[in-house]
Amino acid sequence: MFTSHVTSQTRGRVRAAELVGRGWLNTGGKTLHLGDFRGKVLLLDFWTFCCVNCLHVLDELRPLEAEFADVLVTVGVHSPKFVHEADADALAAAVERYGVHHPVLDDPDLTTWQAFAVKAWPTLVVIDPDGYVVHVAAGEGHVEALRRVITEVVAEHEAKGTLHRGDGPYVPPVPADTDLRFPAKAIETGTGTLLVADTTHHRVVELDGDDIVRVFGTGERGRQDGDKATFSEPSGLTLLPAHVAEEVGYHVVVADTVNHLLRGINLDTDVVTTVAGTGDQWLAGETDGQATKIDLTSPWDVAWWEPAGGVVVAMAGNHTLGRFDPVAGEVSRFAGTTVEGLMDGAPTEAFFAQTSGFAATADRLWLADSETSALRWIDAEDFAVHTAVGKGLFAFGHRDGHADQALLQHPLGVAVLDDGTVAIADTYNGAVRRYDPATGQVSTLVTGIAEPSGIVVRGSELIVVASAAHRLERHTAAALHVDGEAHEVRRPPSDIAPGELELVVVFAPQNGQKLDDRYGPSTRLEVTSSPPELLVEGAGVGTDLTRRLVVAPDIPEGVLHVVAQAASCDDDGSEHAACHLTRQDWGVPVRVTAAGSSRLPLMLGGLDSSP
Known part of the structure; x- marks a missing residue:
């Protein structure tokens, strides 16, 4: 039994834990404590900068922070997944890159994460x-629920005299000035120049050598079309074949990531148009149809691939691949199920994990699958998905050798070299790696690059997008061998008992809302596991947010993949009440032990009041 009504929730009087970490950002150097927020509504956002869902939440919270500016303080608690994310300088760069305008607690040892019993990014x-x-x-998708909670808390504490209005402790950092700012990807134009996604400047630029010769976009964040266009953190770029460009009236497709759009650039007129997406983020519903009427979700990279008959789109936001047909003006699901993970096979059954980079050849589409630290490929014959390098969501490192032992760390880019081998922008290792499909060997070509995120190949020269260095670098590859360490995500596993396990996804609509069952069940729960043998019973899709699972006694550890969603509408008696969809994917590492719990609660929205 649980409830989301604030007054009922506070009867248990669960006091918040102290905020403990290595240091603070965006406070002007000041160390903050829980007591410093007394009298304010405090919103903790547990995030990590590799996580696209966390980036979505940063954008979702911006209007809420503005609405309650004098009573609400948001604190980002950065609890890293990857080793690179625990680096203080890398975190500081990410806070700038993603425009985080609130204090951030650096929690590299997951101290505050564990104190609040967090199990997922974002929480x-x-x-x-x-x-x-x-x-x-x-x-x-929690903005409306948060708005209601905050409104109730403000009213209650204003009446009690315990609410203090005024500015919060945010101190903006000094802005830097560079020609490029956190560029993401680059492509050749065919005329000797390069197009670069100048991501944090919200524009696309054309480079001739090191000189900017043309700019698409005003530099302001937005989604305006025309010759004075605006973008929001553009990332991937692809050049259309000449005959297609002539027919559709634009030459380049841009993954306009934070806008959830694909944009077209006409290189003759400098005009930008929206060619796919509505500007709203996909959470559920249609995936196929007229391109400008279907929601997209954080398109991170794009690649024209002839076997697919169009542009393949890395939908990083829901771990799928889309297909955009520029001539027909249609989009469709190309591969993936929305479950985050590493599973090969038919395109309709494969799992992906925040695909962030493409390289297309006649017979293969190579993929950088960042959250599984994997290099993968799709066969042109049957579109079957294969993994070349990578072990899953929780294993990563910098290790060369045969692909079955080699390790990457959150790669974002990929390119095919002239000899048929594959160069990988191994982002969180600061390296360019090479995979040889003929021998299965992985080697290191270049090290010491600040977050490489894209690669352009020109003969023996590699032009690398060094994102955190705010520039493009030119390297001549020289093979190295690195016997690096293997790492695992340090998030502590949940101890569960073998046999029957009650999985409970805790969710309740806020006051003034109700579950929306007008068109069928309002909730959905999908459960799978890695390895599949971990679950004897209970895997699959259902509508009840409570599920009886049976855990195998002879599998010592694994991961439970849980996808839950709930639809709720305002209960105001009107025919067209506003409705809201809440969705979360969990990859919960578990350890099977006789002393483990027979109940696993996951918080979707509310408080768990069960014992």
Whole structure:
């Protein structure tokens, strides 16, 4: 039994834990403590900068922070997944890159994460002005629920006299000035120049050598079309074949990531048009149809691939691949199920994990699958998905050798070299790696690059997008061999008992809302496991947010993949009440032990009041 009503929730008087970490960002050097937020509504956002869902939440929270500016303080608690994310300088760069305009606690040892019993990125925790937890939610789509919780807390504490209005502790950092700012990808134009996604400047630029000779976009964040266009953190780029470009009236497709759009650039007129997406983020619903009427979700890279008959789109936001047909003006699901993970096979059954880079050849589409630290490929004959390098969501490192032992760390880019081998922008290792399909060997070509995210090949020269160095670098590859360490995600596993396990996804609509069952079940729960043998019973799709699982006694550890969603609408009696979809994907590492729990609660929205 649980409830989301604030007054009921606070009866348990669960006091928030102290905020403990290595240091603070965006505070002007000041160290903050929980007591410093007394009298304010405090929203903790547990995030990590590799996580696209966390980036979505950063954008979702911006209007909420503006609306409650004098009573609400957001604190980002950065609890890293990858080793690179635990680097203080890398975190500082990410805070700037993603425009984080609130204080950030650096929590590299997951101290505060564990104190709040967090199990997923992102997780949001609301703390009232007296220092008590009143609401917990995981995943995206919680803005309306948070608005209601905050409104209730403000009203209650204003009446009690315990609410303090005024500015929060945010101190903006000094902005840097460079020609490029966190560029993401680059492609050749065919005329000797390069097009570069100048991501944090919200524009696309044309480079001739090191000189900017043309700019597409004003530099302001937005989604305006025309010759004074605006973008929002553009990333991937692909050049259309000449005959296609002539027919559709634009030459380049841009993955306009934060806008959830594909944009077209006409290189003759400098005009930008929106060619796919609505500007809204896909959470559920149609994936196929007229391109400008279907929601997209964080398109990260794009590649024209002739066997697919169009542009393949890395839908990083829901771990799928889309297909965009520029001539027909249609988009469709190309591969993936929306479950985050590493599973090969038919395109309709394969799992992906935040695909972030493409390289197309006549017979293969190579993929950088960042969250599984994997290099993967799709066969042109049957579109079957294969993994060349990578072991899953929780294993990574920098190790050369045969592909079955080699390790990457969150790669974002890929390119095919003239000899048929594959260059990998191994982003969080700061390296360019090479995979040889003929021998299965992985080697290191270049090291010491600040977050490489894209590669252009010109003969023996590699032009590498060094994103965190804000420039393009030119390298001549020289093979190295690195016997690096293997790492695993340090997130502590949940101890569960073998046999029957009650999985409970905790969710309740806020006051003034109700579950929306007008068109069928309002909730959905999908459960799978890695390895599949971990679950004897209970895997599959259903509508109940509580599920009886049976855990195998002879599998010592694994991962439970849980995807839950719930639809709720305003309960105002109107025919067209506003509705909201809440969704979260969990990859929960578990350890099977006789002393483990027979109940596993996951917070989708509310508080778990069960014992």
